[in-house]
Amino acid sequence: MGKNENPKLHNNNNIKKHVINGIDDLNNKVWDKVLTCITWMRPSWRLHLWHYKWALENWLKLQENPNIKNNFLIADYQVLWDHLWDTDKLRASVIDMVIDWLAVWLDPQKSNFIIQSYVPEFAELFNLLTMFTPYSVAMNNPTLKDEIKKIENRQELEKNWISLWFINYPVSQVADIMLPYWEIVPVWEDQIPHIELSRKVIKKVNTMYGTNFPLPLAMISEISRLVWTDWNDKMSKSLWNTIYLTATLKEIKDWVNSMYTDPWKISIKSPWNIENHVVFKYLDIFYNDKDHIEELKKRYIEGWENSVWDWELKKILVEVLENLISPIREKREYYKQNMDLVISSIEEWSENMREIWQKLLKELKGKMGILDYWKEFK
Amino acid sequence: MGKNENPKLHNNNNIKKHVINGIDDLNNKVWDKVLTCITWMRPSWRLHLWHYKWALENWLKLQENPNIKNNFLIADYQVLWDHLWDTDKLRASVIDMVIDWLAVWLDPQKSNFIIQSYVPEFAELFNLLTMFTPYSVAMNNPTLKDEIKKIENRQELEKNWISLWFINYPVSQVADIMLPYWEIVPVWEDQIPHIELSRKVIKKVNTMYGTNFPLPLAMISEISRLVWTDWNDKMSKSLWNTIYLTATLKEIKDWVNSMYTDPWKISIKSPWNIENHVVFKYLDIFYNDKDHIEELKKRYIEGWENSVWDWELKKILVEVLENLISPIREKREYYKQNMDLVISSIEEWSENMREIWQKLLKELKGKMGILDYWKEFK
Numbered sequence: 001m002g003k004n005e006n007p008k009l010h011n012n013n014n015i016k017k018h019v020i021n022g023i024d025d026l027n028n029k030v031w032d033k034v035l036t037c038i039t040w041m042r043p044s045w046r047l048h049l050w051h052y053k054w055a056l057e058n059w060l061k062l063q064e065n066p067n068i069k070n071n072f073l074i075a076d077y078q079v080l081w082d083h084l085w086d087t088d089k090l091r092a093s094v095i096d097m098v099i100d101w102l103a104v105w106l107d108p109q110k111s112n113f114i115i116q117s118y119v120p121e122f123a124e125l126f127n128l129l130t131m132f133t134p135y136s137v138a139m140n141n142p143t144l145k146d147e148i149k150k151i152e153n154r155q156e157l158e159k160n161w162i163s164l165w166f167i168n169y170p171v172s173q174v175a176d177i178m179l180p181y182w183e184i185v186p187v188w189e190d191q192i193p194h195i196e197l198s199r200k201v202i203k204k205v206n207t208m209y210g211t212n213f214p215l216p217l218a219m220i221s222e223i224s225r226l227v228w229t230d231w232n233d234k235m236s237k238s239l240w241n242t243i244y245l246t247a248t249l250k251e252i253k254d255w256v257n258s259m260y261t262d263p264w265k266i267s268i269k270s271p272w273n274i275e276n277h278v279v280f281k282y283l284d285i286f287y288n289d290k291d292h293i294e295e296l297k298k299r300y301i302e303g304w305e306n307s308v309w310d311w312e313l314k315k316i317l318v319e320v321l322e323n324l325i326s327p328i329r330e331k332r333e334y335y336k337q338n339m340d341l342v343i344s345s346i347e348e349w350s351e352n353m354r355e356i357w358q359k360l361l362k363e364l365k366g367k368m369g370i371l372d373y374w375k376e377f378k
Numbered sequence: 379m380g381k382n383e384n385p386k387l388h389n390n391n392n393i394k395k396h397v398i399n400g401i402d403d404l405n406n407k408v409w410d411k412v413l414t415c416i417t418w419m420r421p422s423w424r425l426h427l428w429h430y431k432w433a434l435e436n437w438l439k440l441q442e443n444p445n446i447k448n449n450f451l452i453a454d455y456q457v458l459w460d461h462l463w464d465t466d467k468l469r470a471s472v473i474d475m476v477i478d479w480l481a482v483w484l485d486p487q488k489s490n491f492i493i494q495s496y497v498p499e500f501a502e503l504f505n506l507l508t509m510f511t512p513y514s515v516a517m518n519n520p521t522l523k524d525e526i527k528k529i530e531n532r533q534e535l536e537k538n539w540i541s542l543w544f545i546n547y548p549v550s551q552v553a554d555i556m557l558p559y560w561e562i563v564p565v566w567e568d569q570i571p572h573i574e575l576s577r578k579v580i581k582k583v584n585t586m587y588g589t590n591f592p593l594p595l596a597m598i599s600e601i602s603r604l605v606w607t608d609w610n611d612k613m614s615k616s617l618w619n620t621i622y623l624t625a626t627l628k629e630i631k632d633w634v635n636s637m638y639t640d641p642w643k644i645s646i647k648s649p650w651n652i653e654n655h656v657v658f659k660y661l662d663i664f665y666n667d668k669d670h671i672e673e674l675k676k677r678y679i680e681g682w683e684n685s686v687w688d689w690e691l692k693k694i695l696v697e698v699l700e701n702l703i704s705p706i707r708e709k710r711e712y713y714k715q716n717m718d719l720v721i722s723s724i725e726e727w728s729e730n731m732r733e734i735w736q737k738l739l740k741e742l743k744g745k746m747g748i749l750d751y752w753k754e755f756k
Contacts, residue, residue, distance in 0.1 A: 076748065077505070080509060080748060081509040084509060084510070084586060084746075085586065087746055087747035087748055088747060090747070090748070091747055091748075091751055094751045095751060115751065117743070117748050117749075120498055120499070120501070120502040121498070123498070123501045123502040123504070123505040124498040124501040124502070126501070126505060127455070127501040127504060127505070127543070127546075127550070130541060130542040130543035130546055131458060131459040131462060131541050131542075131543040132462065132541070133541060133542040133543075134539070134540065134541055134542070135540045135541060135542050135544065135545050136540070138542045161512070162512065162513045162514070163508060163509050163510070163511060163512055163513060164508040164509075164511040164512070164513050164516045164545075164546065164549060165505070165508035165509040165511075166513065167513050167542075167545070168505075168508055168542065168546065171542060172505070208462060208463065343752050346752075347752065365495070368462075368465055369465030369466060369468070369469055370454065370458060370465055370468070370469075370495050371495075373469055373472045373473060373493065374721050374724075374725065
């Protein structure tokens with residue numbers, strides 16, 4: 001199999017638009033080789049419950065799959081453009097994020113942690129790739145258009161907020177993906193246009209210079225799909241008012257106790273409506289005992305003697321979240337005290353990766369015919 | 379004086395729009411320090427007479443000025459975007475151009491020759507600078523607009539020819555200028571908007587991070603100004619049909635003999651019109667004996683016994699051009715046989731420069747606060 005083809009599925013159905021449907025789908029499939037996978041996170045704020053549920057939980061599953069070599073990119077440039085005035089905050093976010101990653105059991109011995117700004121090769125390749133990207137194609141990216149519109153609607157900002165970097169960033173992502181031969185890219189649904197762009201640009205390079213850069217596949221997680229299609233529009237904004245992975249038990253309690261339940265509740269005996277019941281929404285997602293949830297819902301809706309109070313539900317949710325967060329909290333404290341244990345391995349990895357990437361980039365430039373002009377002199 | 383101010387002129391009149399009016403103006407002024415100067419040339423074709431007259435002759439004057447440290451950039455990326463399919467041609471052009479530079483007495487011992495694609499630091503800085511450049515400002519650059527229009531009018535091409543690189547290239551020039559602290563940038567009149575963009579972006583960086591990158595001054599040469607304002611529109615297209623600096627004596631003769639003179643000439647005795655007389659135009663530019671030219675013109679216009687034949691004028695022009703080109707031709711042959719004499723010094727310079735630039739870029743990233751996140755851990 002040529003390296004530039006998609007990694008071949010032995011049961012090769014189910015690939016639509018170069019998308020893999022979720023982590024379980026990926027794990028269940030039998031691939032004929034070890035796949036490389038790149039995922040990035042923008043260090044723009046402290047990680048909270050949703051980061052865990054939407055991303056990190058999947059990353060952990062990826063990390064445990066022996067057929068996948070994982071690379072987790074700290075995409076600091078994707079935040080920097082909007083934080084030129086407060087890079088101190090960015091620095092703090094990078095550090096917080098790395099500690100959170102470690103605290104949820106991401107392991108730099110098993111996976112590669114990479115800081116984007118530490119790899120100048122990305123910038124060099126990005127600069128080259130802009131030559132392969134027609135301006136009209138770059139500007140026709142539906143996600144980019146949406147994002148530009150959103151930024152322009154932020155009332156406090158002037159038109160000048162859209163920087164040239166922002167127009168370029170989908171192509172800079174192509175460089176992040178292409179250079180180290182990544183094959184699987186877990187993304188949000190809205191990032192699919194960027195993956196399609198990557199495939200186009202990489203295909204062009206392969207065709208022109210006989211290179212073998214793989215065409216990446218997007219992997220959409222189930223939960224991301226759910227969020228993207230349903231929640232974003234329909235669910236209460238209060239759902240987004242979430243808590244950090246660093247929350248104390250008291251913070252969890254205060255937060256859960258403030259949750260919206262059913263505005264029409266009058267007494268324990270009324271039959272209640274759970275359609276917008278935030279506590280149940282959270283239990284659905286974070287509580288693993290699905291039978292218990294069904295039983296609670298049934299009793300809650302029916303009302304009368306057998307019903308449950310909101311405070312009972314909230315107590316269960318507090319327990320569920322405390323069980324999730326307390327080990328993270330502890331591990332976080334541990335790493336805060338023992339950062340030297342991980343720094344060296346991360347630094348080492350960054351250097352190793354850079355050496356590999358320098359070699360790859362040199363090969364590409366060689367095939368393009370823009371390396372070592374001097375040789376012709378000799 | 380702060381490094382980020384303009385180099386101060388002791389007689390500081392005559393600076394309009396951050397422009398210096400010609401090489402003599404620059405040379406005649408007394409500056410209070412040695413200035414650094416960057417000039418680039420696109421290796422897109424073999425060098426011809428106009429390259430010599432419009433650029434290289436000035437570069438030689440710059441090189442002889444002890445108060446100017448010169449850097450000559452081989453801007454291969456500025457050609458590559460349009461030659462992805464034929465990089466062999468680009469390679470050949472780079473080599474031809476370097477040999478031509480040497481042949482006209484540019485000296486890598488006195489000045490720095492730099493190949494753009496050999497300096498990844500430029501790409502890294504360029505990527506950062508796009509964050510400081512509002513998209514609206516980038517797209518409002520009049521020269522960029524003109525160039526886009528010109529490319530779109532090239533009938534054989536589709537709209538997709540405008541690459542994202544092309545939209546970015548003025549900012550990539552800012553990186554070329556900013557990183558090594560260049561102060562003087564000899565340019566064509568049409569490049570002034572790029573220099574103004576450079577000043578804006580560099581000023582923003584200096585203001586935000588307390589850096590001292592100098593704000594560059596554009597230097598417009600007299601001949602460039604002449605060409606830009608008069609020739610481009612008014613003069614015969616045949617002027618552009620020029621000869622290479624490698625021309626043999628026979629090629630010079632053939633070319634001069636084919637030159638347009640006066641279509642109304644009937645006999646040697648007629649009074650003739652020299653308005654569109656190409657031979658005189660060339661003599662005006664390349665023949666140093668101005669008195670002799672005046673005398674020839676007078677006789678030519680008056681006609682009758684005292685007049686001159688076109689062939690006599692052409693003979694003079696052939697001599698003038700052969701005097702100019704023959705030493706270049708010889709030196710070119712010499713360097714073609716002895717490239718090893720210069721390769722090592724150019725390679726060495728590229729490496730030296732890269733070390734300096736890496737240091738500068740690291741300093742900038744340090745001041746921006748995006749370097750060595752790990753330090754915070756320790």
